[in-house]
Amino acid sequence: MKYVAAFGRFWWDFIVGDxxxxxxxxxxxxxxxxxxxxxxxxxxxLLPVAVALLLVESVRREARSSGG
Amino acid sequence: MTHDVLLxxxxxxxxxxxxxxxxxIVLAVGVVRGWRSTMIGVGAATAVLAVIVAALGPALQxxxxxxxxxxxxxxxxxxxxGIDWYSFTVAFKGVLLEGLEVVFIVVTFGSTQGNLGLAAAAAAAAxxxxxxxxxxxxxxxxxxxxxxxxxAVGLLLTSFGVFxxxxxxxxxxxxxxxxxxxxxxxxxxxxxxxxxSLSRRRTALKPxxxxx
Numbered sequence: 220m221k222y223v224a225a226f227g228r229f230w231w232d233f234i235v236g237d238x239x240x241x242x243x244x245x246x247x248x249x250x251x252x253x254x255x256x257x258x259x260x261x262x263x264x265l266l267p268v269a270v271a272l273l274l275v276e277s278v279r280r281e282a283r284s285s286g287g
Numbered sequence: 288m289t290h291d292v293l294l295x296x297x298x299x300x301x302x303x304x305x306x307x308x309x310x311x312i313v314l315a316v317g318v319v320r321g322w323r324s325t326m327i328g329v330g331a332a333t334a335v336l337a338v339i340v341a342a343l344g345p346a347l348q349x350x351x352x353x354x355x356x357x358x359x360x361x362x363x364x365x366x367x368x369g370i371d372w373y374s375f376t377v378a379f380k381g382v383l384l385e386g387l388e389v390v391f392i393v394v395t396f397g398s399t400q401g402n403l404g405l406a407a408a409a410a411a412a413a414x415x416x417x418x419x420x421x422x423x424x425x426x427x428x429x430x431x432x433x434x435x436x437x438x439a440v441g442l443l444l445t446s447f448g449v450f451x452x453x454x455x456x457x458x459x460x461x462x463x464x465x466x467x468x469x470x471x472x473x474x475x476x477x478x479x480x481x482x483x484s485l486s487r488r489r490t491a492l493k494p495x496x497x498x499x
Contacts, residue, residue, distance in 0.1 A: 229372050249456050256457030263458045266449050267470055271477040274445075278481055282488065 238281075244273040294400045298409035301392045304464050305385040306417035312381030312447065314421060315440040316374045319433075324371035328378030335379075336386040377444075384451075389414070442478060446471040 235242040248269035255262040317325040389410050397406030431439075450467050453460060460466035 233373065233376065245452075249452055252453060252458060253456040261459050263453060263460055263466070266453045266456075266458070267473050270445065270449055271474070274477065275481055278485070282485060 238277045241273045241277050244269065248273075291400075291402065291405055294396060294402055294405055295409040298392060298396045298406040299413045301396070302389045302410035303413035303417055305388045305392070306414050308447065308467075309382050309385035310417050310421045311443055313378050314425060315443055316377045316381075318425070318431075319436055319440050320371055320374045324374035325378045327370060328375040329382050331375070332379045332382035332386060335383055336390070339387070340390055438478070442471060442474055446474050449474070 248266055252262055252265050255265070313325060313329055316328075393403070393406045393410045397403035400406070446467060449470050450460065462469070
């Protein structure tokens with residue numbers, strides 16, 4: 220049971236990491252890109268922009284909360 | 288003869304691009320987090336790749352496989368003995384994924400031109416060259432300051448992640464694999480601007496802190 224929990228924790232850390240909002244934002248962005256691609260829209264620019272915005276927001280939030 | 292030269296060069300360069308992608312990931316993870324688990328990941332991916340090629344090799348010579356390659360990414364198997372699973376998984380995925388792409392390149396180009404042996408030789412030559420280059424640059428890389436290296440590793444992993452994520456979601460990148468350079472440049476610009484803004488913020492806060 221201990222190993223199952225450790226295995227689960229590893230994947231949580233590996234996929235979600237220390238900011239779950241970034242993981243959710245990325246999942247939503249990927250789903251949107253997939254949906255658009257299947258509707259015939261090649262939204263290649265969407266993912267880099269989404270990642271950049273999520274990164275900036277995550278770092279700003281962390282900077283505010285640590286007072287830095 | 289011209290066909291053979293073209294087949295060799297096309298397969299060589301296409302395979303070299305994939306090998307460089309895998310090498311970048313392995314070097315990045317190995318230098319930052321240590322080599323043992325990283326190389327175990329490389330070894331495991333190579334073994335899985337060999338099994339996949341041996342088991343499915345003949346079946347791969349169909350026409351509609353290009354979009355199916357991601358499905359072959361093997362799932363991790365839990366073990367206990369002191370392994371850094373982050374290094375293992377990143378190295379494993381990188382080598383397996385890029386290795387599979389090389390297999391598809393060889394099979395596609397080789398069977399189209401009716402010379403699978405030459406295509407395989409070109410891929411092997413590209414692989415040897417890239418591994419030699421990797422062994423040469425490993426030393427100098429280990430002397431780069433840790434924070435700079437972590438920044439570069441984060442930049443590369445994020446950029447590769449964006450590229451692969453987009454490809455997996457059905458995006459057709461402008462310039463194909465060359466789009467990676469554009470993504471790296473964009474991410475570098477964003478992270479550089481972010482770092483500058485944080486350091487300005489810290490400088491602005493310092494006088495206020497010292498007055499308090």
